[in-house]
Amino acid sequence: MSATAYALPSIVVFVTAALLIVVGALGVLAVRNPVHAALSLILTLFGVAVAFIAQSADFLAAVQVIVYAGAIVVIFLFVIMFLGIGRSRHDHVEPLVGQRPLAALGVAVTVGGLIALLASSHWVTGATSVSGSPLAKGTGNVRQLGTAVFTTYLYAFEATAALLVIAVVGAVVLARRERVTEEAE
Amino acid sequence: MIAGADPLFAHGVTGVVILIVLIKVVVGFAVWMGAVTMMIWFERKAISDMQSRIGPQRWGPFGLLQTLADGIKLFFKEDLVPAEADRFVFKLAPYLSLVPALVTFAIVPLGGTLHIAGHAVQLQVANPPMGILVMLAMSGISVYGVMLAGWASGSKYPMISSVRASAQMISYEAALGITVVTVILVSHSLTTHGIVLAQGQGIWHWNVIRLGVVPFVIFWMAITAELNRPPFDVVEAESELVGGFNTEYSSIRFALFYMAEFMNTITMSAIIVTLFFGGPAGWVPPVAHLRWVFPILWFLAKTGVFAFCYVWFRAALPRLRYDQVMDLGWKRLIPLSLGWMLIVAGFLVAPGWGFVMAAAVVLASVVLAVAFERGASRVTGPESVLEPVGRRPLPEDRLRALTDREEG
Structure with a gap:
């Protein structure tokens, strides 16, 4: 399966994915309604998933949809719905004075830095897949990922897991209300 | 590389291969839509039998065409959009329910492998390398249909329903995912085809037995909660929430939700069969021409058993709080x-x-x-009473006095 034989389909897939990502990202910024913004975010996440599949990273694509679109954005929406925002916006007053000029400055610095970085780095072109050694059929993809996570990056993996558990326990401790004291008042 | 594990694409994508894929998609879709109408009829008929009613009987033999008649009726009804609704999301939500239901069915293996014109054709619409993860991803997406439908209606009860739905479906997804992991562990494969092949040697190799029944029970409960079907249908609890998330929907949009629900019921029955009951595996007669028919029949029979169980649950079990x-x-x-x-x-x-x-x-x-x-033991107040949100629970004696007065 050479890169040239699939040139046209690859281009179509890439353009579609890129459009999904860019349109979604712009939508998150431009749309007024928070629920619509969350939906735009899902569009972006789907675009990224498509791009992952085009790079033969099937597992990442699935996890992208399961974790980000299926859980995290749902939690966003859950909060938006619970707080009842989204119908009308009353928060036109900026809470931080002068955040817009500062944001513009930050964007300028970041974009300038990125361009400088891109100009000075070496470009690798011509490869449609950046997933390392050519992958075998089937689940070789997942196997490689699993091997890497549980051998080379085991400590980083376990540290992340511990961090997440700490975060969950912390959230529970912070969110829990002491009902006994309520009774005592 | 997108083709992945499917042997159909092993020799490159030619015109014949594209034709085979198209035929698979069209036949799969047609058979499946037929199955959905049959499922709706079957559920209504079976449940009315269990409740000593007659059920649909007017249209066609045994009322078989009732679903078709209902569909035509719904098509011609007025399509209402509430004034307070978020019009775009309101119209989008039914499709977000329907499409995941459709996509999930594509990965279910319906039979063995056929050989047509030198191509090995697996009897399933698609066999992507991430396999069963597609099911998990789609069940994650289907949350949006229910959630956004309730939110976009701009109405109180659908809103409560959608908040319930999002919390419930997210909660059960965790148990669902972990049980799928146990299946993947013993199957050494993510693809549905691989999972079915790993169970092919006989009834003792079916995952329901090999994994010790418990994962199957957990999966079944979790998937029922994902479907919002009884006894986990607090999302549409009609005694509390009018009709749940789809209260404000009418006409064809309501029909889409209705269809999605039954599609999901069939699909998830099929997924249970695939993961735990060997999919199309079963006894095959030693006759060459029947070799490909029997796996399909086995698959249909097993799926039918679970579809019936869902109907049975609905008739027999009270709704959970x-x-x-x-x-x-x-x-x-x-x-x-x-x-x-x-x-x-x-x-x-x-x-x-x-x-x-x-x-x-x-x-x-x-x-x-x-x-x-x-x-x-930290909870104060009577355990039998739900704590009202934002208020302290009443003492038990006062509560009892209140309920007694209402009954008397």
């Missing part, structure tokens, strides 16, 4: 599925490790039970 649904998901199913996964993983390494893991899980369960006990 919302806090019971949450307790079952978080305090029972997630720890149990996690513990069982560890035991299965231990036995896959070595029997010794399996027993070590089992001991560790028992120990952890005791710790967890103590923790639940201590946590429950």
